[in-house]
Amino acid sequence: MTSPHLTPPQAPTPDELAALRQRYHRERERRVRPDGPRQYLGADAEFGFYAADPYVGEVPRREPRRDTVDVAVVGGGFGGILAGARLRRQGVERIRVIDRGGDFGGTWYWNRYPGVHCDIESHVYLPMLDETGYVPRWKYAPGEEIRRHAIRIAERAGLYADALFSTSVTALTWEESSRTWRVDTDRGDAFRATYVVTATGTMAEPKLPGIPGIKDFEGRTFHTSRWDYGYTGGTPEGGLTGLADKRVGVVGTGATGVQVIPVLARDARHVYVFQRTPSTVDVRANRRTTAADVAAGREGWARERRENFLRIVSGEPFGEDLVADGWTSSAGLLEKLVPSFRRSGDRASFESAYEAADAAKMNEIRARVERHVTDPATAETLKPWYRYACKRPTFSDTYYPAFNRSNVTLVDTADSHGIERVTANGVVVGGTEYEVDCLVLATGFSVGVSGVHSGTLPVHGRDGVRLLDAWARHGIRTLHGFTCNGFPNLIQLGSLQNASSVNFTHVLDEQAVHAAALVAAAEAKGALLEPSREAEDAWLAVLTQGSPDHEWFHAGCTPGYYNREGRGRPNGPGGYPHSACAFHELLRHWREESLDEVLT
Numbered sequence: 040m041t042s043p044h045l046t047p048p049q050a051p052t053p054d055e056l057a058a059l060r061q062r063y064h065r066e067r068e069r070r071v072r073p074d075g076p077r078q079y080l081g082a083d084a085e086f087g088f089y090a091a092d093p094y095v096g097e098v099p100r101r102e103p104r105r106d107t108v109d110v111a112v113v114g115g116g117f118g119g120i121l122a123g124a125r126l127r128r129q130g131v132e133r134i135r136v137i138d139r140g141g142d143f144g145g146t147w148y149w150n151r152y153p154g155v156h157c158d159i160e161s162h163v164y165l166p167m168l169d170e171t172g173y174v175p176r177w178k179y180a181p182g183e184e185i186r187r188h189a190i191r192i193a194e195r196a197g198l199y200a201d202a203l204f205s206t207s208v209t210a211l212t213w214e215e216s217s218r219t220w221r222v223d224t225d226r227g228d229a230f231r232a233t234y235v236v237t238a239t240g241t242m243a244e245p246k247l248p249g250i251p252g253i254k255d256f257e258g259r260t261f262h263t264s265r266w267d268y269g270y271t272g273g274t275p276e277g278g279l280t281g282l283a284d285k286r287v288g289v290v291g292t293g294a295t296g297v298q299v300i301p302v303l304a305r306d307a308r309h310v311y312v313f314q315r316t317p318s319t320v321d322v323r324a325n326r327r328t329t330a331a332d333v334a335a336g337r338e339g340w341a342r343e344r345r346e347n348f349l350r351i352v353s354g355e356p357f358g359e360d361l362v363a364d365g366w367t368s369s370a371g372l373l374e375k376l377v378p379s380f381r382r383s384g385d386r387a388s389f390e391s392a393y394e395a396a397d398a399a400k401m402n403e404i405r406a407r408v409e410r411h412v413t414d415p416a417t418a419e420t421l422k423p424w425y426r427y428a429c430k431r432p433t434f435s436d437t438y439y440p441a442f443n444r445s446n447v448t449l450v451d452t453a454d455s456h457g458i459e460r461v462t463a464n465g466v467v468v469g470g471t472e473y474e475v476d477c478l479v480l481a482t483g484f485s486v487g488v489s490g491v492h493s494g495t496l497p498v499h500g501r502d503g504v505r506l507l508d509a510w511a512r513h514g515i516r517t518l519h520g521f522t523c524n525g526f527p528n529l530i531q532l533g534s535l536q537n538a539s540s541v542n543f544t545h546v547l548d549e550q551a552v553h554a555a556a557l558v559a560a561a562e563a564k565g566a567l568l569e570p571s572r573e574a575e576d577a578w579l580a581v582l583t584q585g586s587p588d589h590e591w592f593h594a595g596c597t598p599g600y601y602n603r604e605g606r607g608r609p610n611g612p613g614g615y616p617h618s619a620c621a622f623h624e625l626l627r628h629w630r631e632e633s634l635d636e637v638l639t
């Protein structure tokens with residue numbers, strides 16, 4: 040199958056490459072800010088329609104829990120739901136999922152902005168399709184279908200009975216005498232759990248821009264993950280009748296902005312898009328699911344397709360490209376280069392071949408802007424000038440055409456490193472005030488920050504040692520990212536010291552299977568789960584020895600969360616240095632051969 044996306048890009052000449060390098064450097068310099076990540080305010084900043092959960096009415100009253108469960112799962116997004124479902128399959132009875140939202144869904148609970156879709160193919164993104172028999176309706180599913188699927192899995196696994204919603208865990212404390220974790224929450228709960236699984240997400244904390252004056256704005260302000268439908272009217276499908284007479288300012292043109300702006304353009308009186316860095320916006324080509332997509336329902340089709348996608352985006356050899364979309368075709372750029380680099384170790388040849396392929400891809404994206412945007416100045420402003428993997432790629436067939444509408448104005452903020460200031464009535468850029476009634480902040484999330492890692496969810500292990508103190512003294516130490524010495528029966532899911540992928544639900548499902556196997560093995564043996572210091576050392580050595588050199592690439596990139604707002608990505612032990620496929624294989628092998636080493 041061939042991708043509908045790409046005619047083979049033309050290779051640029053050496054002169055063109057040199058000119059591109061200079062242009063990329065200039066564009067990066069227009070955007071790098073001395074305050075880097077400090078330009079953002081945390082989710083606790085007091086302005087706008089943020090703190091409330093817009094999706095529950097009144098939070099139901101309930102008695103605090105004081106009982107004991109088998110497993111407490113912190114977080115009811117896909118990580119927590121999958122952990123619950125996989126634990127249930129292992130025969131675990133009392134599973135209590137706790138989430139600050141009013142229902143299951145995590146990311147898909149909070150992100151219900153107009154136009155919300157998943158830009159990873161639904162047939163590989165939605166987990167447990169083989170097990171539930173569910174067939175997604177579209178190649179790229181709307182958020183509500185995904186949220187419903189999360190609920191479907193939770194219902195089938197019987198996770199509702201013991202779940203605690205609108206509840207935040209405030210402390211996890213190991214009690215040696217009972218060999219259980221005490222779980223405290225902001226609703227007065229103080230119950231015990233033999234095991235704790237943390238699945239608190241990697242993009243759960245909204246980032247708000249610290250633009251001077253933003254707190255003085257007298258119109259309506261909200262972050263896209265807390266959409267105020269009471270104000271805008273409508274649903275995630277659109278019909279935002281409340282905006283028909285409103286001027287809306289949008290800050291942010293990342294993956295979220297690209298989805299929300301076309302819907303706002305259709306429904307609002309006027310939309311001002313305050314752009315700092317344009318995204319790469321490639322072909323979407325959404326369509327209904329076909330029998331071929333799901334291999335006519337053959338058993339195991341979803342597992343096979345998901346594995347095929349992971350192999351392609353991880354740079355592993357694959358047979359047929361089953362998904363054939365923008366993710367797999369762009370990953371194909373590297374797929375041809377990485378194996379020969381791994382064989383030869385010739386970095387210089389790899390880098391120059393990679394740069395040429397990257398430039399061809401970016402030329403193609405820039406040509407797409409010209410094809411779709413009629414006003415040449417607007418088209419020029421929408422062109423991305425950086426290497427493809429510097430920013431997360433996005434996909435839309437409605438984004439660029441939205442800028443041809445007379446009610447949409449693109450405002451370039453790059454020269455002032457973002458919006459200059461916000462007044463009571465509007466937004467100032469380049470000395471011009473744009474009056475708006477409403478400010479939509481599509482400004483993203485603090486990436487990789489969960490309560491465990493930021494300290495808002497303190498974890499005290501054996502002898503009262505705080506996890507963050509232990510890591511501050513000795514560095515982050517885990518076995519496979521899941522378990523830590525001194526913190527028995529605690530299993531962390533997420534992106535710590537393990538392998539990741541753009542298809543994060545796949546990664547989470549493999550982690551959930553692993554977590555459930557650990558619990559089942561500990562239960563069978565009546566043992567505690569705890570890796571030795573030596574096992575952690577050995578894992579650190581794996582992370583360090585194979586650690587790739589990212590700095591050369593990310594240091595030259597335009598600022599964003601991939602490179603700590605332009606500061607580069609540190610080398611050294613971060614995640615597993617090989618592919619997610621290799622990591623999953625390693626886990627399977629370890630479970631068969633060595634799992635006993637963590638049973639004490």
Ligand code: NAP
Pocket residue numbers: 070156157158159242248249250290291292293294295296313314315316431452456457458481482483484598599600
């Ligand atoms: P994001 O990628 O972090 O983008 C934030 C945007 O806000 C950027 O365009 C940024 O500009 C802009 N911005 C921030 N401060 C600004 C200021 N002071 N003035 C002007 N512009 C400012 O956030 P996101 O779009 O919400 O996406 C976050 C992540 O969520 C994605 O990368 C993806 O992983 C996930 N996501 C996934 C999907 C999906 O379909 N699977 C959909 C949406 C989101 P700069 O680029 O210049 O910093």
